[in-house]
Each structure stands twice: as structure tokens, then as C-alpha cells.
Amino acid sequence: MLDYLLNRTEKELVGVHPTVAAKARELVKKMYDEGIKIAIIQGFRSFAEQNDLYAVGRTKPGTKVTNAKGGQSIHNYGLAVDFCIFDDNKKPVWTVNKDWKRVCAVAEAMGFEIGLKWRFYDPPHLQMTFGLTLSQLQAAKRPPSAPKVEIKPVKNVITAPQESYEDRPIVPYPNKLIKKGSEGTDVMRIQRAIGLPEKQVDGIFGSVTEQRVKAYQKAHKLVADGIVGKKTWNMMF
Numbered sequence: 069m070l071d072y073l074l075n076r077t078e079k080e081l082v083g084v085h086p087t088v089a090a091k092a093r094e095l096v097k098k099m100y101d102e103g104i105k106i107a108i109i110q111g112f113r114s115f116a117e118q119n120d121l122y123a124v125g126r127t128k129p130g131t132k133v134t135n136a137k138g139g140q141s142i143h144n145y146g147l148a149v150d151f152c153i154f155d156d157n158k159k160p161v162w163t164v165n166k167d168w169k170r171v172c173a174v175a176e177a178m179g180f181e182i183g184l185k186w187r188f189y190d191p192p193h194l195q196m197t198f199g200l201t202l203s204q205l206q207a208a209k210r211p212p213s214a215p216k217v218e219i220k221p222v223k224n225v226i227t228a229p230q231e232s233y234e235d236r237p238i239v240p241y242p243n244k245l246i247k248k249g250s251e252g253t254d255v256m257r258i259q260r261a262i263g264l265p266e267k268q269v270d271g272i273f274g275s276v277t278e279q280r281v282k283a284y285q286k287a288h289k290l291v292a293d294g295i296v297g298k299k300t301w302n303m304m305f
């Protein structure tokens with residue numbers, strides 16, 4: 069299984085900065101040792117590939133998947149990777165659960181910035197920009213080929229969300245009403261969008277979530293019924 073995960077990862081690391089690639093491999097192995105099976109499923113994206121992705125839902129059929137055009141995603145500079153958890157049948161699992169958060173905490177301790185904390189929630193995304201901003205990257209500044217990355221001690225705690233910027237995905241409406249009694253990743257997204265503290269983000273749509281959704285709807289001049297339909301969802305994401 070570890071071989072499978074590492075091979076899967078390796079395919080995606082072509083064009084990724086050597087330090088980022090080394091850290092990504094290390095993360096896959098570390099997590100495997102902890103019993104969490106992950107692989108990198110996206111690495112470098114060329115400007116052309118990014119533009120193709122940007123066209124989806126705009127000039128090409130489909131639902132929008134990104135707000136970033138060529139050059140606007142950290143993936144275009146080989147400094148970002150996306151991961152996913154795999155089950156024993158080598159199927160990707162997208163549930164952002166305790167294991168997922170653990171992977172992000174370990175990645176963060178290894179020096180990655182994690183999309184899980186972004187306001188534009190992007191749980192698979194890990195990046196390392198070596199202190200460079202997107203504008204500097206766009207202005208053709210590049211990190212040294214073998215930069216030193218500070219390694220911080222591993223913590224389990226995911227702290228307060230942090231503002232981030234460019235690689236924000238557009239989260240398509242799941243085409244179902246999400247309301248009291250609903251469970252899952254979409255509920256977690258909503259709980260973050262309405263600003264519930266991280267420890268209350270449990271993916272279970274209960275009374276507290278319902279009250280906060282109503283307040284959110286009121287504040288955004290939507291029908292305050294506590295049910296997340298298309299309008300509320302699109303306002304949130």
C-alpha cells in the first residue's frame with residue numbers, strides 16, 4: 069500500500085520544487101506510519117492547464133472549479149500540492165475528519181501553509197512559498213533551489229482561520245438542501261462560513277448551526293429559514 073501511495077505521489081511531483089516534493093514524500097510516509105493513508109493527487113500545473121481549468125464553467129461547460137487563471141495559483145510555480153486520504157481499496161476519501169485534520173497539522177508543522185485554514189476553505193491544498201508572495205512569483209522571483217525550511221514541533225491543534233488569497237476554489241452547490249439533521253463535509257463548510265469556532269465544526273447540522281445560518285441569512289437579506297439552498301450556498305461560497 070505504501071508503495072502505491074508513493075508511486076501515486078511521485079507522478080504528481082514532476083515540476084514541483086525539490087524541497088516541496090521532498091516534504092510531500094516525507095508527509096506521505098509519516099502519515100502512513102500513523103495509519104493514515106494519503107497520496108499527493110495534484111502538484112505542478114502549467115499556466116495553460118490552469119487556464120483550461122479556469123475556462124470550466126466559463127467558456128467551457130461545467131461548474132466553475134477555480135478563481136485562478138494561469139499564473140494566479142501557487143500550483144503554477146510548483147510550490148503547492150493537493151493531497152487526499154485513501155481507503156484500503158485505494159479509493160480516495162474526501163471526508164474532512166479527524167485524520168484529515170491530523171494530516172494538515174503535521175504538514176503545517178513541516179512548514180506547509182494549509183488550505184484547511186483559509187477563509188476560502190481548500191482542505192486538500194498545501195503550499196510552501198518560501199516567504200514569497202504571489203505578486204513576487206508573478207514578477208518572476210523564485211525561491212532558491214534548496215532553501216532551508218524551519219521545522220516546528222508537531223501540534224494537533226488547528227488554530228484560528230487565517231486570511232488567504234489566491235488559490236481559492238469555488239465550491240459548487242451540492243444540489244440538495246442542507247438543513248437541520250444533515251451531516252458531512254458540506255455541513256462543515258457551512259459551519260466555517262458562518263464562523264463557528266473550530267471545535268464546533270463537527271459536520272453535524274444541529275440547533276446551533278441552524279440559528280447561525282438564520283442569522284447569516286438575515287444579515288445577507290436572504291429568507292431566514294435556516295435551510296441552506298442554492299442562494300444561501302452561493303452567498304457563502
Ligand SMILES: [Zn+2]
Pocket residue numbers: 110143148149150192193194235
Ligand atoms: Zn491546491
